[in-house]
Amino acid sequence: MQFSGDVSEISAAGQFVNIRLNGHFLRRPISICDVGEDSFTIIYKVLGHGTEEMTQLPCGTELDILTGLGNGYDLSKAGDRPLLIGGGVGIPPMYLAARKLIGSGKQVTVILGFNGQSDAFYVDEFIALGCDVIATFAKGDLPEIDNVKTVKGFVTDAMPEVDHSYFYCCGPEAMLKAVYKASSTSGQFSFEERMGCGFGACMGCSCRTVTGYKRICKDGPVLEKEELLW
């Protein structure tokens, strides 16, 4: 879904927007997939009533959206060969990160984790950016995709053979924990949590870290590997 409007507050890959929908009290926080001069793109999964209704919005609908929320990824730590790891709805924010890293001359490898072949999305877009793309499939037959290395299993099954300097990761918490255990380099993780406000006021999404309590929405959603208490 693409929106046009003021995007000046969006400063980093891994930030999110918070969308107000008619008939729903809380906004829907959704990660930013890509941003242009006066527009941004999100890719969302239909999980509840709110996202279901978003699919029904006619083109041209005006929405009240808070943009540029959260810290986003610190891409200055990437090194020369960053590895991006995205699982399911954690894939979209990796697109902007990949585009920025490729733009600054890095050799980027992306591991995209899918449940099955029918869940795969955005693979071609990462190829078009110039990333080395690996797609993992947890279930079913292993598909053949041009210019993509396909691996049976989870993202962590593809990690050991990728030579990388640093990693950026987003996906379900079980995947984040698995990547944390499997990782041999430093890196950053993006977290999801049920939020009240999305801008740091309500303490609804706090977590404990090595450096004290952090709010996923304001101090996160990106935390460094060394901050985590796993």
Place this chain on the structure above:
Amino acid sequence: MKDISTELCGIRLDNPVIPASGTFGYGYEFAEIYDINCLGTFSFKGTTGEPRFGNETPRIAECPSGMLNAVGLQNPGVDAVIDEELPKLAKVFNKKVMANVSGFSIDEYVRVCSRLDKAEQVGWLEVNISCPNVHGGGMSFGTDCEAAAEVVKAVKAVTTKPVIIKLSPNVTDIVSIAKACEAAGADAISLINTLMGMRIDLRTGKPILANTTGGYSGPAVFPVALRMVYQVAQAVSVPVVGMGGVSSAEDVLEMMMAGACAVEIGAANLTDPMAAKNIIDALPEAMEKYGINDLHDIIGTAWK
């Protein structure tokens, strides 16, 4: 020219709008968005004697026209509030601020209040005897007349600042609790804290909130809050601060007509960071629409 000023315990407020504790942090997040000196004042995050992480997550669940929260009084503790948060707050807010105080024992309430009594920028102590999200404290003081009165007497003895007692709606008779607090020396009453509720995740069959239950707030609770403000304001002679689901200038007027001299805004701040400012800006026009020139004139019209 409309007079939108009001007064709370002898301190003038430029307008009756007060962001409620727990929805406004210490003001900085909002000060990044607009100049928060337009507010009447605000009530900062509930403060306890020791630092608290609060409850596990999920702490938030959505409801029709509102939300449940079970944050559980996350705060850095009174020492850090005084040493670190208040100096930062002073940089973005130049009026008297309301300090919200919670505790798990009378001794803790006393300790926190006596510390905050010495903070110059603190204009009022809003003593929360109504938090539904902690065990063995908070609301247990606010559901019993004698326990509530004991807290009031104890904190009044250690502060010269006006003490506002924040009441829970999760009681059989809120009027009797309010009267007990007044008799014990409370300078004002604020109400209502959140209504206890819960949600269950249909996919897992388990409560959504890690704390199982949480406090319901948002527009859905406005009529309940209004009714309780109406009942309490008639029964006590101290000022009443109304809150619960207020989300428009019209809601502010309605709360004042029920008997509130000032109005706190809670959940609305979370869904729209500009909510409090927008409500203040909309007040003169709303007053014009209903032929009101001075807010003092409408306090308690519903029963006077």
